Amino acid sequence: MTAGWKRAFFTLTITGATLLLVFPVAWMVLTALRPASGVFYVHRGTEFTLANFAEALAKPEMKAAFFNSAFIATFATIFSLAVTITSGYMLSRFQGRASSLWFGLIYLFRCIPYISWVIPLYLLTQWLGILDTYLGLLLPHIAIHICFFSWIMKGFFDGISPEAEYAAYIDGCSRWGAFFRIALPMATPGIVALGILSWLYTWNEFLFALILTGSRTSMLTVRMAQFVHETGIEWHLMSATAVMAIGPALIVTLFAQEYVVKGLKV
Amino acid sequence: MPRRRGFGERERFMLALILPAFAILIAFQIVPILIGANASFRRWSLFNPEKAFVGLENYARILGDPIFYGTVLPNTFLFMFASVTAGLLSGLGLALLLNRRFRGERIARTAVLLPLMVPPVVAAIMVTWMFNDQFGVVNAVLTALGLEPIPWLISRWTSLGIVILTDVWLWTPWFTILILAALQTLPAEPHEAARIDGAGAWPLFRNITLPLLRPVLMVCITIRLIDAFRVFDIVWTITKGGPARSTEVFSIYAYKQAFVYLNFDLGSAASLIGAGIIMVVGAVLYKALSYAVEVSR
Structure with a gap:
């Protein structure tokens, strides 16, 4: 050639x-962007409208679903990052039995299919009286990420040389002091990257949302799937909702690319 | 820091670091799995409050269900291997193409990231719409080309094909980004040496690039195979397991047992059988992974 x-x-x-x-x-x-009359032949005709977005958002259950998804995604991200930063730090800085045992446990539970623990989780949250409440949705959504995020956080800390922390010990800094003042600030870019992805993962999540929510706390993905199965012909409204649902994804893709790529490293 | 024996200050620090994560793991993952295991040994359905112990009966019923071994498991493994193979090959190809400077590089890289961010449910909805038998764009194109439109979602194999296609679309970018990152950290010397010796593009790729990429490829394959085994959202949105249960995969089958037919016992047993299968696969992959990383060190 x-x-x-x-x-x-x-x-x-x-x-x-x-x-x-x-x-x-x-x-x-x-x-x-096509009016209801034009939607079945999207490729023909040139009428365009923004009315679909207004109509889709006018449904109160959709508004609630957008709010619920954003709310759960935000708090699940904050808490799951908070508990996995220290767990990843432990995996990265300490060798030995305890550390490899914890890593083994994490790998094991990362492999277990979601369905195996979400079916009984339904019984558990029902028994605790938190089924179909924010709390009953938030705690499992933190649990989903523990294993994978600990693994990724370990990678972030592995990339930072522990020399600075050793120097701080010699200067009389405590273990917690060295972690908070030296290791944590150096890992921040990675943590932010993982935070963005974590938010999107929860926003996009479907199975837990389907099983652990009822009418009170329904999430966006579940509402949309219902939409397809129940009113499978209103494609203009469906599409408008879907476009709004990928809004956060579009923003991240356009403005935070470097962070996303960094957060995806395994 | 001097090393102390026993449970000293160092151990207390280690424990404090993992305690919050460990507590949540126990409460919301380990305890549920134990509850599920308990339910799987009993008769546990909405209409049966006794919860009598029945031993392995539920497991026997699942393993003896022709839908489980005849449809669900073949579908799940077909999905796993087809989707991961296609995603890996197209991801690798795309990464090799993107690993250079060219005009429009930024646009191409943004486009690559896009599917990764889209909720799988939305991707499934988009695909369902594009393959709609009456008004979908795919059939419109077929008609324009003078071909017969195809009713995509009424047969098992075309439905499965569409589900796999959706998964490949969603995950090709992930392979691309991880492989591209690995390509950019490869040492340049072996390539230059081989090029000076007059090696062609294919031998160069086959004998130098591919072995150097082995660790990252193995990590990608391991993670994706394990995740593909538990696929739920796109199958549920596109086919709901239909037509006539012919596209059910493992997660859909367990879900339906528990929440459609309301048999928590059978649902739990099915989900634990699946967990057992993926554990074995995961253990084999873990060994292979350690080996691949070791060899290329």
Whole structure:
């Protein structure tokens, strides 16, 4: 192959791949912008409207679902980061039996399918009287992330040399002091990155939301899935809701790329 | 720091660091699994308040259910292998393409990140709409090309194909980003040496790039296989396990037992059988992973 052909081949494949990745989202945006009468032939006609967004948001249960999802995502992120930062630090800085035991436990429970513990979790939260409350949704959503986040946090701290902490010990700093004043600030970029992803993971989560919520605390993903199964023909409203649901994802993709890429490292 | 024996200040610090995470893990993961294990040995359904101990009867019923061994397990493994293989190959290809400077690089990289951020439920809705038999864009294109439109979601294999396609779309970017990051940290010397020796593109990739990528590829494969085994959201949104239970995967089957047919005993037994299967797969992968990382050190 000559250089020119190679170049053409490269440009074609990369353009094709980019289009394939963007097309479904673009198609959904286009559907959301079409009036109800035009939605069945999205590709024909040129009328566009923003009314679908207003109509989708006018449903009180949708407004509540947006709020619930944002609320749970925010607090689940704060708490799951708080408990996994120290757990990851422990895994990174200490070798020995305790540390490898904890890591083994984390790997083991990371492998267990969600469905195996969410079925009895339903019974447990019901028994505790917190089924279909914010608390009953928040605690399991913190638990989902413990294993994976501890693992990733370990990676962040592995990337930071412990020399500075040793120096602080010699200067009379306590273990907690060295952790808070030296290790934590150095790991902050990674933690922020993981925080962004954590927020999106909870916002996107479906199975726990489906089983552990009723009508009082329903989450956005569950409402949308119901929408498809119950009123499977209102595609313009469905698309408008879906476009709003990927709003946070779009913002993150456009403005916080470096953070996301950093947070994805395993 | 001097090392002390026994439970000293160092041990107290270690314990304090993991205690909050450990407490939540026990309360909301380990305890539920024990409750589930208990339920799986009893007769435990909405209409049966006795909760009599029945030993392994529930396990026997699940393992003897033709839908479980004839449909659910084959579907789950097919989904796992097809989706991870396709995601890995397209992710690797895309990473190799992106590993250079070119005009429009930023646009391409943003496009790569997009599917990763989209909720799987939304992706599933988008795909359901695109493959809608009457008004979907895919059938519109087929008609425009003079072909017959295909009713995608009424047969088992096309439905499964669409579910796998959705998963590949969602996860190709993840492979791409991790592999691209690994490519950018590869040492340049082996490549340069081989190029000076006149090695072609394919031997260069096959003999140098691929072995160097082995650890990251193994990590990606391990994580994705384990996660693909428990897929729920996209299958539930696209097919609900239909038509006629033919696309049920493991998580859907356990969910339906517990929350549609309201048999907590059978649902728990099914979910624990699945957990057992993935434990074995996970243990094998863990060994393979340690080996791959060790070899390439």
